[in-house]
Each structure stands twice: as structure tokens, then as C-alpha cells.
Amino acid sequence: MTKKYIVGIVLLTMMTVLVLAGCGANNVGNDKGNATTPAPAADAAEETADTAQDTGKNQAVNVFTARHYDVDSQLFDAFTKETGIKVNEIKGTAEELVERLKREGESSEADLFVTVDGGVLNYAKQNDVLQPIQSATVDSNVPAEWRDKDNSWVGIATRARVIVYAKDRVKPEQLSTYEDLASDKWKGKVLARSSSSLYNQSLVASFIELNGEQQAEEWAKGVVSNFAREPEGGDRDQAKAIVAGTGDVAIMNTYYVGQMLNSKDAEEVKVAEKIGVFFPNQDTTGTHLNISGVGLTKHAKNKDNAIKLIEYMTGQAGQTLLTQGSFEFPVNEAADIPELLKGWGTFKTQQLDYAKLGEHNKIAVELLNKAGWK
Amino acid sequence: MYASAALRNLKRKLNGWMIISVIGAFAALIPSLYILFGLFGAPNENWAHIKQYVLLDSALQSLWLVLGTGSFSVIIGVSLAWLTAAYDFPLRRFFHFVFVLPLAIPPYIAAYTYGAMLSYTGSVQAFMRNVLGVTPNQAYFDIMSMKGAIFVFTLFLFPYVYLITKTFMERQSAAFIENARLLGKGPLHVFFRIVLPISKAAIIGGVSLVAFEVLNDFGVTKHFGISSFTTAIFKTWFGMYDVDSAIRLAGLLMSFVIGLFILERLVRRRRAYHSSTSKLKPLTRRKLCGIPAWAAVAFSSIIFALSFAIPVLQLIVWATWTYRDVFNDKFAGMIGNTLLVAFVSISLLMLLAVIVANVSRASKRSIFTLALTKLISMGYSIPGAVLSIGVLAVFISIDERLGGLYERLGWGANKLLLSMSLAMLVCAYVIRFLSVGYNAVEAGFDKIGNRYSEASRMLGAGMTRTFFKVDLPMIKGAVLTGFILTFMEIVKELPLTLLLRPFNFETLATKAYQYASDEQIHQASVPALFIIAVGAVSVFFYHWLGERKST
Numbered sequence: 001m002t003k004k005y006i007v008g009i010v011l012l013t014m015m016t017v018l019v020l021a022g023c024g025a026n027n028v029g030n031d032k033g034n035a036t037t038p039a040p041a042a043d044a045a046e047e048t049a050d051t052a053q054d055t056g057k058n059q060a061v062n063v064f065t066a067r068h069y070d071v072d073s074q075l076f077d078a079f080t081k082e083t084g085i086k087v088n089e090i091k092g093t094a095e096e097l098v099e100r101l102k103r104e105g106e107s108s109e110a111d112l113f114v115t116v117d118g119g120v121l122n123y124a125k126q127n128d129v130l131q132p133i134q135s136a137t138v139d140s141n142v143p144a145e146w147r148d149k150d151n152s153w154v155g156i157a158t159r160a161r162v163i164v165y166a167k168d169r170v171k172p173e174q175l176s177t178y179e180d181l182a183s184d185k186w187k188g189k190v191l192a193r194s195s196s197s198l199y200n201q202s203l204v205a206s207f208i209e210l211n212g213e214q215q216a217e218e219w220a221k222g223v224v225s226n227f228a229r230e231p232e233g234g235d236r237d238q239a240k241a242i243v244a245g246t247g248d249v250a251i252m253n254t255y256y257v258g259q260m261l262n263s264k265d266a267e268e269v270k271v272a273e274k275i276g277v278f279f280p281n282q283d284t285t286g287t288h289l290n291i292s293g294v295g296l297t298k299h300a301k302n303k304d305n306a307i308k309l310i311e312y313m314t315g316q317a318g319q320t321l322l323t324q325g326s327f328e329f330p331v332n333e334a335a336d337i338p339e340l341l342k343g344w345g346t347f348k349t350q351q352l353d354y355a356k357l358g359e360h361n362k363i364a365v366e367l368l369n370k371a372g373w374k
Numbered sequence: 375m376y377a378s379a380a381l382r383n384l385k386r387k388l389n390g391w392m393i394i395s396v397i398g399a400f401a402a403l404i405p406s407l408y409i410l411f412g413l414f415g416a417p418n419e420n421w422a423h424i425k426q427y428v429l430l431d432s433a434l435q436s437l438w439l440v441l442g443t444g445s446f447s448v449i450i451g452v453s454l455a456w457l458t459a460a461y462d463f464p465l466r467r468f469f470h471f472v473f474v475l476p477l478a479i480p481p482y483i484a485a486y487t488y489g490a491m492l493s494y495t496g497s498v499q500a501f502m503r504n505v506l507g508v509t510p511n512q513a514y515f516d517i518m519s520m521k522g523a524i525f526v527f528t529l530f531l532f533p534y535v536y537l538i539t540k541t542f543m544e545r546q547s548a549a550f551i552e553n554a555r556l557l558g559k560g561p562l563h564v565f566f567r568i569v570l571p572i573s574k575a576a577i578i579g580g581v582s583l584v585a586f587e588v589l590n591d592f593g594v595t596k597h598f599g600i601s602s603f604t605t606a607i608f609k610t611w612f613g614m615y616d617v618d619s620a621i622r623l624a625g626l627l628m629s630f631v632i633g634l635f636i637l638e639r640l641v642r643r644r645r646a647y648h649s650s651t652s653k654l655k656p657l658t659r660r661k662l663c664g665i666p667a668w669a670a671v672a673f674s675s676i677i678f679a680l681s682f683a684i685p686v687l688q689l690i691v692w693a694t695w696t697y698r699d700v701f702n703d704k705f706a707g708m709i710g711n712t713l714l715v716a717f718v719s720i721s722l723l724m725l726l727a728v729i730v731a732n733v734s735r736a737s738k739r740s741i742f743t744l745a746l747t748k749l750i751s752m753g754y755s756i757p758g759a760v761l762s763i764g765v766l767a768v769f770i771s772i773d774e775r776l777g778g779l780y781e782r783l784g785w786g787a788n789k790l791l792l793s794m795s796l797a798m799l800v801c802a803y804v805i806r807f808l809s810v811g812y813n814a815v816e817a818g819f820d821k822i823g824n825r826y827s828e829a830s831r832m833l834g835a836g837m838t839r840t841f842f843k844v845d846l847p848m849i850k851g852a853v854l855t856g857f858i859l860t861f862m863e864i865v866k867e868l869p870l871t872l873l874l875r876p877f878n879f880e881t882l883a884t885k886a887y888q889y890a891s892d893e894q895i896h897q898a899s900v901p902a903l904f905i906i907a908v909g910a911v912s913v914f915f916y917h918w919l920g921e922r923k924s925t
Contacts, residue, residue, distance in 0.1 A: 062877060068888035070699075088877040091884065095612045096873045099763060103770050107777075107790045109877075123615050194599040196609050232518035232599035234893040237493060244494035244512050256893065264695035264896050267495035358615075362420070365613035369427040374599050 059085040061305040064101065066094035066115035067292060071325030078321060079312045085305045094120040101129040101297060110297050111306040114156075117198050118291045119205060122358025125152040130295040135307050141314035146291060146331040148355065153295035156313050157328035159255040160347070161203055161288045164275045166242045170249060175278045178207070178288070179215075181249065182222025190223055191238040191250035194231040195368035199253060203288050204368060205360035209352050210285050213363060220371035231374045236260060236268070243271045253290065258327025258340055279347040286348040292328070391837055395730040399750045402726075402805045405764030406752040410628060412621035420616050424606075424623070432606035435520070439595075439602060440585050442524035443531065447584045450528065450677060451535025452577055456569060459543040460551070462659040463670040469678065470540075471917050476681040477533045477859075478909020480866040482593025483886060483902045484530045485523070486895045487685045489597060492517045497688065518598040527588050529681040534587075534859075535580035538817060541855060542576035543569065545821065548657040575820060579813050582638050586809075589627065590757045592869070593890075603627055604757050617763070624760040631755030635748055686906060692899035700889075700900040704880070709904060712881040715796060716864040719803035720811070724857055726750075726804065727811035728849075732841055735819045735827075747816075751809035758806065758869030765802045765874060769793040799874045806870060807863050811856040818852020819845070858916045862909050882908070 065072065068091050076087035090097070094115040101108055101124070113124055124130050130152040138154055139147075146155030163175055174185075181190050192200060207216040228247030238250035239260060260272035279287045294313060300306050312318045319335035322328065327338060457463075458470045490496050492515045499515065502508045516522065547569060554568050570577075595602040603623070611620035662670055730750060734743040753761060773792050780791050792798060826848070830840040846853075868883050875884070882905045889898035 068892060090875060090877055090879075091888065092872045093612070093759070095615065096759060096762070099617060100766060100873065103766055104790060104793070105770075107770075107773070109790060109794060194596070196596055196605055196613065198612070201613050230519075230599060233489060233493075233597065236893045237489070237518070240494040241512070244499075245509075246512050259894070264692075265495060267500045271495050362614040362616070365609060366423050366427070369423070374601055 059083075059302075059305055060088055061085055061111050061302045061309050062088045062090075062109050063112045063114060063309075064090050064092065064097040064110045064297075065113075066092060066097060066120070069326055071322060072114070074325060075313060075318055075321055076309075078318070079309055082312070083308060085308065087309065095123070098124045098127055098129060102127050106299050108297060108299050109301060111300040111302045112309065113153075113295045113297055114292070116290060116292045117202055117357075118155075118293065118354030119198070119202050119358040119361045121148070121153040121291075121293045121295060122355045123361075124295055125150075125355070126358065129298050131298045131300070133296045133307065133310060135311055137311045138307070138314055141311070141319075141332045143331070143333075145351070146293075148293075149353065153293040154310065154314060155291045155293045155331045156319075157292045157322055157326065157330060158289040159253045159292075159328050160279060160349070161199055161251060161253055161290060163249055163278045163280050164239055164242065164252045164257065165249045165278060166245075167274055167276045170276075172276060172278055175249070175280065177281045177284055178203070178251075179211075179219060180280075181251070182219045182226065184226075186226045186249060188226065189228055189248040190226040191228050191241050191247040192223065192231055192373075193234055193238060193251075195365070195373040197234075199235070199290055200251070200373075201361055201364045201368065202290060202357055203251070204364035205357045206288050206350055206352060208360040208363055208367075209356045210350065213367070216364070217367040217371065220368055220373055224371050224373050239275050240268075240271050243274045254344070255326065255328055258338075261340065262327075277344060279344070281350075282348050286350040289329075289349050291354060391729055391733045391841075395726070395733045395746065398726045399730065399746050401801075402750050402753060402808055405761060405768050405802075405805060406628070406749075406756060408764040408767055409621055409756055409760060410625050410752075412618065413625035413629070415618065415622075417622065418616065418618055420610070420614055420619050421622070424610060424619060428601075428606045428610070429623075432601050432603045435601050436589060436603040438520060439523060439527065439600070440588050442520075443527040443588050444581050444585055446524065446528040447532040447535045448577060448581055451532040451580060452539055452570075452573070454532075454674065454677065455536050455540035455543055456565060457670055457674070459540050459657055460569075460659060461662050461670065463662040463667045465671060465674070466659075469674040471913070472678050472682060473536050473674075474533050474913045474916075475906075475910055476530045477862045478865075478906045478913065479530055479682070479685060480593070480868070480883065480886070480902070480905065481526060481530045481587070481591060482597065482868075483689075483890065483898065483905075484685055485526050485594040485597050486890050486898065487688055487902075488517050488522070488526060490895045491685075491688050497691070520600060523594055523598050523600055526594055527584075527591070529677075531584045531587050532681070534583040535577060537855065537859070538580040538583075538814070539573055539576045541851070542573055542817070542821065544657055545851075547572055551657060576817060578638050579817055582634065583810065583813065585634065586631065586754050589631065589755070592757065592759070607757055607760065611759075621760060621763070624756055627757070628752060628755045632748065632752065635751060635755075686903070689899040689903050689906075692896040693903055696897045697900050700897050705901075705904065708880050708882050708885055708901070709908070711879055712865055712883070712905075712908065715799060715803070715881070716861055718796075719800045719807075719864060720857055720860050722800065723804045723808055723811050723860060724815075724853060727808060727815050727856060728846075728853060731812055731815040731819055732837075732845065734816070735824065747812070751812065753805035754807065754809035758867065759873065761806060762802060762870050762873040765798060765805065765870075766793065769798045769801075794876055796876060796879070799871065799876075799879075802870045802874050803864055803867065806867070807860045810863055811860050814852050814856030814859060815849060818849035818855075821852070822848045854916060858912055861912050865905055865908050 063076070073089075076089070080086055090110070092100070094117070097113065097115075098120070101110060101113065104110075113130065115121060115124075125148065132151045133154060134151070142154045146158070148154070163178070163181070165172070165175060180186075195201065204216055204220060207219055211219075228241070235252045235256040236259075238252050239256070241247055242250055254277065257272055257275070257277055260268045263269055263272070281287055294310055296303065296306055296310070313322070314332055316332060316334040319330040319332040323330045323335055323337050323341070327340060329341060330337060454473055458466055458473070492498055494512070499510065502510055517525065550568050550572055551564055554564050559567070590604060591602070592604045592608060595605050596608075604627075607620050607623045607627070610616050610623060730747065734747045756764075770790070770793050773790050776791070822845070826844050827840050830844045831837070835843065866883055868887055871881055871884055872887070875881075882901045885901040886898045886905060889895070889901070
């Protein structure tokens with residue numbers, strides 16, 4: 001009896017080791033395929049690009065992505081279908097992926113880094129894991145305001161961080177600016193999620209850039225004193241709290257309004273229909289945007305394929321697919337946007353250098369902590 | 375003098391078992407040490423801010439969470455363990471099976487589920503509004519709070535206490551309890567004066583697992599907006615972009631947990647109960663009739679409904695809305711990946727756990743082995759995401775050193791061989807969950823005491839022979855418990871899997887997270903149900919093995 005068990009355990013261990021070795025070997029095969037295609041010199045890589053059609057099957061591009069949306073996978077699939085270049089993904093948290101890139105250094109196999117938020121993209125740039133994207137196509141696809149000034153990254157989509165309000169209790173005329181949310185008239189009526197959300201950190205970082213640190217801190221304190229309840233849940237939960245009557249106005253991303261209007265849950269759709277979307281600061285500094293972007297890694301081994309993917313993602317077809325699937329605003333004007341976004345019309349956006357958001361993020365977190373924004 | 379005695383002691387104990395456990399422990403230690411050394415560097419300019427605004431508050435919040443969850447898990451876990459171990463009532467066998475099932479549900483999924491269910495648009499309020507015509511006060515449904523977090527943690531972590539305590543009670547306590555019963559003591563006296571004291575080690579073992587889970591959680595606290603210690607670590611890392619301070623915070627957390635460990639071991643070491651007979655007689659159950667029986671059924675049903683039936687039903691309803699968009703042929707691959715990586719890791723992990731436990735038992739009094747066992751458990755005390763950085767750093771540096779060798783072997787110029795393979799993730803799991811497997815095995819050894827192996831050694835059998843002939847058959851159940859517990863942990867595990875996986879390696883947990891983190895709980899229900907199903911199957915298998923053995 002015992003012997004049988006021991007033999008079983010030994011066999012199991014051996015098998016697992018074999019399986020492990022097998023996995024390792026498989027990976028080596030793949031990796032070699034990836035690694036040999038791009039020649040060390042850029043010139044040589046240029047040549048292989050021409051023959052990409054013939055050797056298409058072995059072509060690949062490796063992506064580290066912090067955007068976990070189904071629509072991104074669809075986009076990559078569509079790209080593979082069109083070019084024959086396979087897209088390999090590791091999904092993770094943006095800061096962790098940057099840390100991994102940093103530590104892997106020259107040996108890294110990642111070619112592209114994709115994430116939400118300009119601040120993080122700038123963090124990657126500062127950590128020296130990106131290189132400039134040189135492509136005339138990308139430059140013409142994406143207006144300069146959505147690109148890093150050194151082209152270390154380019155935007156692929158944006159979301160507006162807006163004020164949503166209870167249609168039955170608040171008139172849009174009562175709303176004006178983000179700054180106004182800190183004034184006494186909204187006492188006990190403001191809703192927002194916690195300050196561990198990057199969206200709130202970025203918003204405050206933008207105020208630091210536009211209005212200065214002191215005003216940003218006063219704003220955070222003002223909003224905290226106006227809270228209808230302690231921050232909890234995500235953006236959707238703020239919309240629900242408005243309809244439930246807990247508060248009247250909330251800070252929220254347009255992306256989630258789109259998601260809720262198209263939810264499978266009839267109750268969520270009802271909630272989304274009862275809230276209005278207001279684009280603040282139209283007469284002043286403009287509405288805050290969260291930008292998603294893609295960067296080319298410093299030690300990309302499949303540089304040409306990577307640039308092709310960026311061109312595809314920012315091109316008309318890719319952008320249309322993206323915005324239709326996620327209700328984000330496209331960066332390429334040629335994209336065909338969903339009716340919902342058309343209904344919101346055009347609006348004035350914050351004009352600032354996204355690199356600054358990354359620089360101010362730390363102070364933003366510090367002053368949110370000080371203001372007691374949970 | 376003391377040192378030389380220790381050295382002599384060590385020499386005497388030095389054998390294959392010892393060597394393997396020392397090597398294993400050190401391999402498991404390196405990443406943890408990497409984190410711990412973060413404490414000794416000079417703090418940077420952010421540290422003052424963290425100390426002033428973050429540290430105290432988040433430590434207190436975490437403490438409340440741990441105390442609240444710990445107390446309620448003990449109350450629920452121990453009472454259910456005693457109920458199912460010592461009494462017979464209708465549906466007992468069913469309950470005894472399903473009380474382990476909540477472990478199959480990742481707490482963050484439970485948090486999202488309860489959060490959405492009790493929200494304004496959730497099924498509860500929607501029912502009240504649309505059917506009953508009442509719009510209730512939102513304050514009654516405020517699950518996203520400290521109270522709510524304790525509620526969720528308790529319901530989905532109490533099985534640790536339940537499982538370990540019940541195993542102990544069933545197998546170990548019969549002689550004491552029956553003697554007390556024979557001496558005419560009532561049920562309350564038996565429970566408080568006999569059962570609780572002798573089960574103390576098992577209860578503490580269970581509740582310490584609960585405490586570590588709570589301290590490491592990020593999903594529940596983040597969603598509910600609680601500034602716990604772990605949220606502070608991530609806010610420092612992801613918000614202030616300060617990895618060093620984040621590692622420093624993690625190091626603080628880790629030293630606190632090591633303190634807890636030592637405390638726990640001191641409590642446990644103080645007293646040992648060895649049974650007076652060689653026959654481990656199972657506890658005979660008393661039959662409950664009438665009102666007590668129905669009360670037992672009602673209590674058990676409520677716990678079962680809250681901790682499993684209701685959230686799972688809700689997930690199933692959501693899954694019927696979304697499966698068309700979410701479910702595809704890639705799911706088979708995800709299940710395969712989940713199982714593969716779990717089995718490989720657990721086999722390695724349990725092997726190491728058994729070896730170390732055996733060594734530490736043979737020389738329990740020595741400071742060296744005590745330190746060894748404390749240290750291998752360190753991986754469990756660090757938040758997964760921070761540990762992953764330690765593992766990553768170690769693997770990349772190994773790869774860099776071996777780069778030349780890979781090339782010579784003709785494996786291509788690619789340097790990151792190990793860190794791009796599953797090996798890294800497997801090692802990370804072993805480091806992280808060694809403590810879970812080890813605790814289970816150690817509890818098994820505690821239970822049988824030393825007398826059998828001492829007798830065997832006295833009669834001339836070596837350590838290895840004694841282990842296979844005497845110990846292993848007796849701790850089989852404990853090894854299996856460890857296997858199942860780690861299996862459920864690994865299937866749910868998220869932060870390590872997220873960062874350390876190779877390209878295109880998607881597991882059920884990463885898929886569920888992909889949706890949940892984007893507030894798409896309806897879509898997350900499909901992979902979440904798969905995780906629960908895998909966990910439930912393993913619980914079923916565990917019970918089936920247990921039943922077969924006892925007949």
C-alpha cells in the first residue's frame with residue numbers, strides 16, 4: 001500500500017518535471033523564431049520587412065499590455081488576419097510591467113507596451129524602457145496632441161472624465177467646472193471613487209499642472225468635505241449611487257457610461273438613462289481626458305512588426321473597431337464613432353503635456369492622502 | 375558554549391533530509407530576503423510623507439480587518455466543526471461537504487458579487503423596487519465598508535478554521551471527550567473545557583491562515599475603498615511610482631507577520647497532547663433530535679446559503695446573460711493551463727513541505743530548525759505582487775548568469791530562458807504557498823506525536839525507513855489536506871500569475887480578473903464559475919478519498 005503511494009508520488013514528480021521541461025523547450029522554439037527574425041542591425045531588419053509576406057507565418061510581435069479588454073484582443077486578431085503576424089500578449093498591471101521591462105533590460109522580449117493613462121506612459125518613458133516610434137503613417141494617423149513630444153508613445157484612445165448628474169434633481173445649467181464641485185453648494189452631494197484609482201490621481205495631477213499645487217489641494221479638500229459618502233466601489237457604483245439618491249453629482253469616465261448603457265443588466269441600463277453627462281470646464285481649461293497609448297520598447301526585437309501593429313491600431317480600421325467596442329474616443333478622426341459618442345458632440349479638452357501628468361502624479365497622491373480622500 | 379552545543383546538535387542531525395530542507399528553504403528564502411533587505415536601505419524623500427499620512431491609519435485598518443475576520447471565522451468555523459464532528463443531524467453529511475466550498479470562491483470575486491448584488495441595480499434592491507414597490511434606504515445595503523469587508527472575508531475564509539479544526543476533532547479528540555462524557559460532563563462543559571483547549575493548536579493554525587489571507591488581500595479592500603496596509607503598498611508603488619518605498623512597506627508587513635508567526639508557535643509549543651493509546655479512534659457522534667436538530671440545520675443552512683449558494687446562483691444568472699460573448703474555445707486551454715501549473719507546483723511544494731516538516735519534527739527544540747520553519751513560511755506573508763518583484767529579480771539575475779551556457783548548449787542567443795518559461799511562475803507558487811502545505815503536514819505530525827517514530831528509531835530503523843513505514847501512512851490525510859488547500863489557493867491566485875506568466879498564458883483567474891477589474895462583473899461570472907467548479911471538484915475528490923479510506 002505505502003509502496004504504491006511512494007511510486008505514485010515519484011512518478012508524479014517525474015512527470016511534472018518532464019512537462020515542465022517540455023514547456024521550456026516549446027518556449028525556446030518560439031523564442032528562437034521570434035529572436036532570429038529581426039536582424040541585429042536596423043538596416044537588415046528593413047530588408048526582412050519586405051519579405052514579411054512570404055515568411056508571414058513565423059512573424060510575431062510581443063506585447064506587454066495593461067489594457068485587459070476583449071476589444072484589444074479582437075483588434076490584435078484582426079491584425080494577425082490581415083498581416084499574418086502573430087501577436088503574443090502578457091497582460092498585467094502597468095507599473096508591474098514597467099518594472100519587469102526595467103529588470104529584463106536588453107534581454108527583454110517585449111516589443112510593445114500598451115496601457116491606459118498618459119501618466120504611466122510617461123513613467124515608462126522616464127524609466128528608459130521606450131524608444132521613439134518613427135513612422136510617417138503613425139504621425140499622420142494621430143494628431144500631435146495625442147503623441148508624446150519625442151514620440152516615445154502614441155495615443156490609441158481617450159476617455160473623458162466628466163461630471164454625471166441626476167437628471168431629475170440637477171439641471172445642467174447648475175454645473176460648470178470641476179472646481180465648482182468643491183464649493184459649498186454641493187455639500188453632501190458629491191460622489192467619487194477612492195483615490196487609489198489612477199483616474200482620480202490623473203485628474204488631480206492635471207489640476208496641479210493647470211492651477212498649481214495649492215489650488216489642487218484646496219480642491220481635493222473641498223470635494224472631500226462635500227462627499228455624500230466615503231469613496232467606495234468603482235465608477236459605475238457612483239452612477240448607481242446618484243440614481244439611488246445618495247448623492248446628486250459624480251465624477252466618472254464616459255467609458256463606463258457607454259458600458260452601462262449597453263449592459264446586459266436591464267437595471268444598469270435604467271440607471272445609465274437616468275443620469276446626464278456634463279462636459280465640465282468648457283469655458284475655461286477644458287475637460288480632462290485619460291489617454292490610452294502604446295510605446296515601442298527600447299530593446300524591441302521585432303521592431304518592424306511592432307511598428308506595423310501601431311500603424312494598424314491607429315489606422316482607420318483599427319480605430320473604428322476599438323471605439324465601437326469600448327466607447328472610447330478615437331485618436332484618429334477618420335474612425336467611425338458610435339452613435340452614443342456622436343450624441344455627446346465635440347467638446348473642449350484640457351490642453352497640456354501628458355508628460356506633466358506623470359511628473360505630478362506623486363504630488364497628486366500625496367495631496368489626496370493629506371485631504372483625507374480615502 | 376551555547377553555540378558549540380548547537381553545532382554539535384546540528385552535526386548529529388545532519389543527513390540527507392536536513393540537507394534537502396536547508397537547500398529548499400534557502401531557495402524559497404532568497405526572494406523574501408530581497409524584500410526584507412529593503413528595510414535596511416536609507417529611506418527616500420517619500421518616506422516621511424508615508425509615515426505621516428499613510429502608515430498608522432492603514433496599519434489600524436488592517437488590524438481591524440484581521441481582528442474582525444479572525445474572531446468571526448473562529449466563531450463560525452469552530453462551532454460548525456464541532457457541530458459536524460460531534461453530532462448527527464439531518465443533512466450533516468451534505469453540510470460537512472459544502473462548508474469547504476467557499477474556499478473555491480476568490481474573495482475579490484465574492485466582494486464584487488455581493489457589491490453588485492446589493493447595489494442599487496442589484497437583484498435584491500431591484501426586486502424590492504420592481505416587485506414590492508419599496509425603495510429602501512441605501513444605508514442598509516452598505517456592503518462596501520469595513521463591516522462588509524469583514525463579512526465577505528469571514529464567509530469565504532472561515533473554512534480554513536473549519537477544515538483544520540474538524541480534522542483534528544474527528545481523529546484526535548475522541549478519547550478526551552468520551553472520558554469527559556463518561557464522567558458525566560454536559561455538552562457545554564465538554565466544549566469549553568475540553569474541546570477548545572485541546573483544539574487550540576488547530577484553531578490557531580486555521581486562523582493564522584485567515585489572517586495572512588486578509589493581510590495580503592488587495593482586491594476586496596480596493597473595491598470597497600478601505601485603506602488597508604496592502605492598498606497603501608500599491609498606492610505607493612502605482613501612485614507615487616516608488617517601488618523602493620513599496621518594498622519597504624512590504625518588509626514592514628512581513629516583519630509584523632513573522633512576529634505573529636513566532637507568537638503562534640510559542641503558544642503552540644507550550645503544551646502538547648499525546649494520546650494515551652495507539653488506536654486513533656474516531657469520535658462517535660451523538661444524535662440530535664427535535665429543536666436542537668432543526669436549529670443545527672438552520673444555522674448550517676444560513677452559512678451555506680451566504681457563503682456559497684447565493685453568490686454562486688447570482689453568478690450563474692449573470693453567466694446566462696453574458697456567456698455568448700465571453701465563452702469561447704480558448705476556455706479549454708485556460709482550464710488546462712490552470713490545472714497544469716497547479717499540479718506541477720503542488721507536487722514540488724508538498725514534497726518540500728513533507729521533508730522540512732519531518733526534519734523540524736525530529737529536532738524540534740533546536741533553534742536552527744525552528745528558524746528554518748519560520749523562514750520558509752515567509753513567502754505567505756508578503757503581498758503577492760511584491761513577492762513577484764523579488765522572484766523576478768532573482769530569476770532574471772540567474773538567467774543573466776546562465777546566458778552564456780544557454781548559448782553554448784545551442785538554445786539560441788535568447789537570454790531570458792527561465793524567466794520566460796513556466797519555471798518562474800511555478801517557483802513563485804512554491805515560495806508563496808509552501809506555508810499552507812507545511813502547516814497542514816505539521817499539524818499531521820503534531821497529531822501523531824513523536825512516540826511512534828521514536829519507537830521505530832529505537833528499534834533500529836533509520837529516519838528514511840521510519841518515515842515511509844511509520845509516519846507517511848499516518849499523515850497521509852494531512853498531506854492530502856495540504857494538497858487540496860494549496861490547490862484551491864493556486865487556482866485562485868492572481869498577482870503572481872499576472873506578472874510572472876509567460877506569453878499568452880491565460881488562466882481562469884487572470885481571465886476573471888480581466889473583467890472584474892474593469893467593473894464587468896457580469897462578464898467575469900463565466901471564468902469565475904469555472905474557478906469555482908474546479909475547486910468544487912477537488913473538494914469532492916478529497917471527500918471521496920476520505921470516505922473510501924475510512925471504510
